[in-house]
Amino acid sequence: MKIQARIFKGARDFFPEQMLHRERILQVMRTTFKKYGFAPLETPAIEYLDVLTGKYGEDADRLIYKLNYKVGQKDEAALHYDLTVPFSRAVAMQTDLPLPFKRYQMQPVWRADRPQPHQGRFREFYQCDADCVGSESMIIDAEMIAITYEILSQLNIPDFVIKINNRKILNGITQYIGLDNSHVSEVCNAIDKLDKVEWNEVEKDLIDKYIAATSIEKLHQLLIKDLSLDLLKTELNSIEIAQQGIAELQELFSYLAIFNIPETHYKFDISLARGLDYYTGPIFETKLPKHPHMGSLNGGGRYNGLIASFGGKDIPAVGTSLGLDRIFTAMQQLNLLDDVKTSTKVLVGNFGEVTLAASLKLVTDLRANNINTEFYPDADKLKKQFGYCDKKKIPFMCIIGEEEMIANVITLKNLQNSEQTKLSLTDLIVRLK
RNA sequence: GACAUGUUAGCUCAGUUGGUUAGAGCAUCGGUUUGUGGUACCGAGGGUCAUGGGUUCGAGCCCCAUACGUGUCCCCA
Structure with missing residues (x-):
């Protein structure tokens, strides 16, 4: 009996004409990571399920691939959903690690998502991360953005923009409109959406989530002003957490200037929220504004509480994650890849x-x-x-x-x-x- | 999860109001040319029209069901 040859939905085979390009992209990343002082590290593809759950948020938790092995028991297993959480788990287990510690890690991860190949969205894909644990300095956050900029520039990706925001600002806005911290995710979601849909759609969503009309109106009044970072600082002057977040970003931007990152390639964007729960400070994400359908090429930010959540020391951390498959798909669509079929001379x-x-x-x-x-x-x-x-x-x-x-x-x-x-x-x- | 849409040769697709034996390009193989590719010409092989049922004298085309795929939204790398 013959079995029909088919490939798992959302997974792909890569033949030499693709692999030669993918290897080159990985090589650019590896070289750049090392140039900034990051050392290689790997963690297993498989983790205990409880190590992964509760870190990403409810929606994302549902997308974790659970392995059908001892279901419901304490050592239930899962495929890792990203590299940040397994890395944090590893750091929490390694008590004598000299800090600050900088590592890079390039491995496939798995998400039980609906694939959308045209947007560069798959169920198995490579994340290429650089993270630093053990420092609260905004210099490190700035380095994360610098390294992201350098890699995408070296790959000749045109017109990318690194959008930057701060979770503390989003928390502050939630306070400012009279809601407590339990509503941050709804507010983030609404702000994030505003990029794509009209205000009345967002308003409808918020009403559906039982947010008070006065809060919704206050949010609308704030967003409609489209304030710069400086003006936002004045507007939110009574909100301590927002002041902190704004000051952090101002410091971060001052370092980006010294690192010679052109202002055309990054900007403060109040609408950037990021879905993962573990972020606590500056967050950023890279998009191609001329190709809005393409998902983000990169995402990252500061996640100071994550390592402590595994018990032990409270070690601050920040990282950037580049999506090999997003970058590869974008480069294909932008016609940036030559027709290479072999490395034989x-x-x-x-x-x-x-x-x-x-x-x-x-x-x-x-x-x-x-x-x-x-x-x-x-x-x-x-x-x-x-x-x-x-x-x-x-x-x-x-x-x-x-x-x-x-x-x-x-x-x-x-x-x-x-x-x-x-x-x-x-x-x-x-x-x- | 919601909505839309599709499945015909290895691949990309055409197929008229339902009417003879199912069409093309590309790819493959062979020949023109037994020591020379990418061009040209000639030829060949390759299809239970996704699956199951129904309507009809007659179904690739119409109807129903199922399976699988794709696009958009949501969210993300």
Whole structure:
């Protein structure tokens, strides 16, 4: 009985033409993370379920992939939903870690979401995180934004904007409109939505959530003013928590200026809320304003209480997370990826038994010189061997037929310009290096 | 979860008010050319029209059900 070949919804296979690009993107990230002093770290794909739940918020908790193993028992397992929570769990377990500690981590994560590939949304995807634990300094928050900016710039992503806000400001606004902290998420949600829909829609939502009319009106009056950070500071002068949040962002922005991050690529955005519960301070998210359908390329922020929630020391933390799959999808849609199918530089043709040993010796010599070399395994017609070379966009082909073997030379053909020459092995190696 | 929409060859799709034997492009393989690709020409293979039922003299097309997919919203990387 044959089983239909099919792939899990929201998961993907990556063939070389995609993987070569994905590896390059990861390499840019890795290099940049190291440049800023982050060291590599990995945690398991699998965690105990109770380590993950209650950190992200109700909606997100439902999207955690639970593993069907000892359901309901204390050691019920799940696939990790992000890298921040497992990292925090690991830090909480490592009592003698010298602080501040900076790590980067690039691994797949899983979410039981409805996939929307066009928007770069999948069930299995790579997160590439840099986090620092053990410092409250806004310098670190600024570094997170700087590193995000540097990576996206190096990948030549045009016109991205890092939106920045502060949870303390959102808490302050909630107080300002006369609600207690239990309503922060409703308020955030409403503000966040305002990006996409009209006020009356947002108002309707808030009414549905039993928010008092006076609070809704006060929120409307505040948002309609579209205040700059400075003016917001005056408006919210009686709210202590908001004052703190604004001061933090002003400090953060002063560091971004010193780090030479162009102002075109970041901005204060009061409508940025972020859904995950664990954020406590500055938050940020990267969007492509010219491609609003595409989900955010990056998200991050400060999460000072998370590590303490695992017991033990209360260690402050901040991090940035770049979405490999979002970035890759955006680059595909923006036509930023060349048509690469292989990393092979030269194909050595196969002329059959008489010349086989000479051809294989050539293959060995080329590889010994670090030239990426592929040997065509069957003595097919040359037409077919050239066709293979062409289809895989291998730039060069070498031939040792009987003529070449007698003359002790190698024919080298450049597939791009069709030039063909006979060379000695030494000259060939020089040419291909 | 809500709404919309789709399923015909390996892939992308066409298929008229229901009417003979199911169409194209690309891809694959072969030939023109047994030591030369990307161009050209010739030829070949490849389809229980998602599944099950119904209407009809007759269904890829109409009706019902099921499965699966896709898009948007919500939320996110």
